[in-house]
Amino acid sequence: MSISGVHVTQAQSPQPHSSEQAPLPPHYYYQQPQDDEIDLRELFAALWQGKWTIIACTALCTILAIAYALLAQEKWTSTAVIAKPQPSKLSEYQTQVSEYQPIFDVYQQDGTVLVSHKLDDFSQPQTLFDIFMQEFDARSNKKRYLEHSRLFKMALADLKTDKGSELTSDDTAKLYSEWYKKLSSKLVDSKQTKGPYILTAESITAEDSFEFLKGYVDSINKRSQKIALDNLRSAVSAKKNELLQQRNILTDQAENRLQVEKETTQYALDIAKSAGVKTPVQNLGANEVFAIYLGANALAAKITALNQLKNLSIIEPRLQQTAAKLSLLTHLNIDNNVKFEVKQYLEEPEKPINRTAPKRSLIAVLGLLLGGMIGIGVVFIRFSFKKN
Template sequence: MSKSELSNRVNAENLSYDDEIDLKELFIALWKGKLTIIACTLVCAVMAVVYALNAKQVWTTEALITSPQVNDFANYQRMVSDFQPVFDVYQDDGTVLVSERLDDIILPDTLFSIYIQQFESRANKKAFIAENAEFQRELSEVKANTQDSTEEEIRDREAELYSEWYAKLAATPVKSSGQEVEQYTLHGQLSTGNDSYEFLNGYINFVAEKARAIAVANVSSIVASKRSEIMQQQTLFTEQARGRLLNERAQAKYALEIATAAGLDAPQQNLNSQDLFAINIGANALAAKVKVLDNLTELSIIEPKLHQLNAKFDLLSALAIDPNLAFNTFQFIEAPEKPISRTSPKRPLIAVLGVLLGGMLGTAIVLIRYAFAKKD
């Protein structure tokens, strides 16, 4: 065996022996410092338990919703469908062009999107939260603690409080791979299970009323627009009919004068009926025509389109939009239920983490002491 190989072997044996001695010394040092480790573990465990017992509790109530079924908004659909004839176009040959103007507002997805938008609306959250007793108490505390602050600081603190409360009400989309969002999970958080249940349930009902009001308002807006359109058309066709009536009356009078002057009292078959002042029907008939035109008040005889417009306007006047109509803009897959366990704090987990942290801290202290002692 060469000298270099012998040297390497001796060095390896010495290194293994040193490692074995260091590991023994390490365990001995830990054993000697066991009281420090136990003390740190106990202190951290007690602190963790105290924190867990005194930390503000958070209870979460959840609900799962999706777009409504047809029977959920049948009343709304029926009310909208009653207005459909007003929007359809009736042609002279009897065919009907069905308007699609009302189709979108009665789609389940449209109603559902209105509900989700209103649920996430900060204005709605603020209006609902402002009536909550716990929020009012916290807001009073903020005002009491910021009496000596500037108005800007007070507003900032109040805004922070509102933001914290906005986060207590949330709608989270339930996404599935490759598909559009069809379901939402609604969350409501407060300091007790019963309070969180009432908080979320109350807000769900509060938003449902808002969504219904907006859906009905959309119908009212479209119907009002159509009413204005019909009134404008009525005005236009009425003026056209009056103009035509005046023109017919003037032509009949001039034709009567011509026929009388010509001595043509009876109808004449050899005269052109397409002349500007047609006298082929004779003076007697022209006199009767002038009398009828002078007494004519029903302009729809002159302009038949007025019949359709008047009928649509009468239908609009007969129909009513019910602002208190009962219908749903969503349906529950899972209705809210009182939670059986708190969301936070997780007391057993906090206690376990406290013990682990204390043990690690105590071990670190012992090892640091050992390292400095060995160095000296």
């Protein structure tokens, strides 16, 4: 362009060189190089270089684990499986219970008998088995057994030696609580509520665990039998007291009726004498308060008979039934030596073959794995510090 003879050349905008980078599309990012990435080859090389560290940690932990497994106190568990007794094992006891059945039955005047079911549960196998399980789990029974147990006395003496002074009540209570857990029971099938049950006892040797369980089961068996007999004795005693009270009430009622009958007859005799009625008269009403129609002679004889009456069951027949039941009670005795079972063994207690704890092979393997993990961890940490 020329202005006043002067030529001016218009500046051209610079063109981009072909060698310059082309514009980037939107949302595009450079992938930055990752300096902190771990090369697997470097990692394995580091593990190889630290192999002696890994071996040392593994060996140390394995040795410690084996030492613990060998030195830790052993625990042996003896078991037994029990269920309710078979009826054939209760025959003598059931016979004894049935002997008292007539005392509880009710004999009516028309000859019918109302059979009582008061004693039915006493000889049921499930009832006796429930008594055994309640006594087995009772802490009071466990404590009573432990007080005479050789094993518990040894544990008590060891605790006293370790403490170096007299045991406090808290120390003793804690030891009892620990030993209560050594005697336990659980259902074979948790879905059932009536058994069978698994009984377990723990101790430091196989022989001791067997002795511990069998001794406790035998003691509970005897105690349960005694409770069953005591329950029967208690029911019979309560029935006897009831019959004695019933006899006293019926006797009072009979004596009162006899006295009323004497007075009524005496009044009738006085009236008959005044009326001059000596022999029975049919025309007089039999429903009158005073039986004048019998005549003075009959009324006098009746008074004589009433005065001589000694057997009150003539007036109150129920007295005879009550007296018969009380008489039966005097001839029956509960035999404390009767033989019967309150449970049956499905599996009797035996000496365990394998210890419950410690699991030495498992402890050794876990020690080996733990040592290897610790060794690898140490190598990784060392490698990370060197890399950074």
